[in-house]
Amino acid sequence: MRISSKTIFDNGVGQLGTLQSSLAKTQQQLATGRRVLTPADDPIASARALEVTQSQSINTQLATNRSNARSSLSQEEVALTSATQLYQDVKELVVKAGAGSLTNKDRESIAVELEGRLQDLLGIANTADGSGGYIFSGFKDSIPFTLNGTGATYQGDQGERTLQVGSSRKISISDSGTAIFENNTTGNGRFKTGADPANYDRGGTGIISPGAVTDPSALTGHQYAINFTVVPATPGVPKVTTYTVMDLTLGTPVPPAPDPADPIPYTSGKSISFDGLQFEIKGDPADLDTFSVDPSDQKSVFETMTDMLKALRQNGEGAAGQARLTNVLNQVNSSIDNASDNLLAVRASVGARMKELDYLDSSGEDLNIQYATTLSNLTEVDTIQAISLFTQQQINLEAAQKSYKTLTGLSLFNYIG
Missing domain, CATH: 1.10.287 (Helix Hairpins)
Incomplete structure (x- = not known):
């Protein structure tokens, strides 16, 4: 050839x-x-590397989301911490205002200080989120709370903003203002006690306690009225004070008198028990004085503080005035306690969410290592082997x-x- x-x-x-x-x-x-310079070098490895790269990008974005979520929750935690301290200050003012030695002028000074606390609380509730919105406004961008004559009006909604922080996990990065500042139970959480404002005009000095539940299974959730009757003393006959308990929901008297319609002798400080609840009334109620027992409901902390302000600016001198003030302060004290408990529950929820973010960060870092290892095995060159090949080819x-x-x-x- x-x-x-x-x-x-x-x-x-x-x-x-x-x-x-x-x-x-x-x-x-x-x-x-890199071993795979073009898809033609290893089509299978290239396709798999593309999938892993996409997963890695998603994991990186989730890490960014977690960082943003942690920032939002940290802002909320700062606000809630400030509110916790403010509630404690208000409780101190409640105790201070209840002192019998204070004059109306002294209580006015406390009222002025309480007004400052009310404005501070409004500022906390209207905390901005740094991006043109507010932490406690839900999905809305409008300012959450504005003061009115009875407390504050909530202008947000019930929404809780969420972020995707895991492949199958969304987390709330905010709580609505209603859940924090408005949904606070009154009384002891099951029922609330109160005194008729007209008791003061009748000269009554009865003070009712917040009470407690003695038998949860016996609670009815009804409204009750404790009505007092006073027969003045006459020569040789001492004054007689009795009361009856009426179930206003059913419109019927309540035992334990031998006959439910019979009045019950009143003894200051003696426990009054019926339908699974118990409380005490101290002092000297006047004829026709009335006290109420109602199921607990929800009350805004702004309304609670406004009620305290109004009570402090009423005449609190004299036995009747002191009794009126004490009855209101007892209600305020219970409401502030419940608001503090609610605030602590929200803070615990925020802390749990931040803890979860830490776990997700750790898991995300492990995934990044796994993705990097997989990509290395798929596309990166074995340097020693490549150098040997290069030398041989040379x-x-x-x-x-x-x-x-x-x-x-x-x-x-x-x-x-």
């Missing part, structure tokens, strides 16, 4: 080109640290170049003279 010089030259050039391409590819792999190319040079010198024309 005849082989022309042109064929020799073409084959040699082709082989050199192939070797140079292989050497260049290996050099590029070493330079980039030797092959040099040998091919030398042999080609020698081969191209063996031309027939060199011997024709």
